[in-house]
Amino acid sequence: MSDFDELYQEIIRDHYKHPRNRVPLGKDCPAFDNPSCGDRVKFLIEWEGEGEGAVIKAVNFDGSGCSISMSSTSMMTELLAGKTRKQALEIVDHFLGIVHGERDSGDLEEMGDVIALGGVIKLPVRVKCATLSWNGMKRLLSAS
Secondary structure (H helix, E strand, C coil), X not given: CCHHHHHHHXXXXXXXXXXXXXXXXXXXXXXXXXXXXXXXXXXXXXXXXCHHHCEEEEEEEEEECCHHHHHHHHHHHHHHCCCEHHHHHHHHHHHHHHHCCCCCHHHHHHHHHHHHHHHHHHXXXXXXXXXXXXXXXXXXXXXX
């Protein structure tokens, strides 16, 4: 295993053991499930401002699942804070394109800790785990 692989595994472990923006959320928050494995995540987006200029103050989440699913969610919540709806959607689409092989995986380098998920691209069975929260966030951001 290369030093980079070990570093990336450590980043994933850290986000799993110490998830960012994870708080207990009520039953009324939108939830997204991966029925094939039982992973589940729900979100609460806090906005600052109104209209197109509104910025995501925080993305809080709650859920349960494997280390890839929960780590990916934690990383995403950090990445989207401070972004407008349009910027957040662009980031989500960019990540999904990379994981699905439609964009260069080297682009992950621009996404902070998300780079640690690059190995998932080589493991198709784990792609659903890594993208559960990203697909859910895309639906939330696109809905309003």
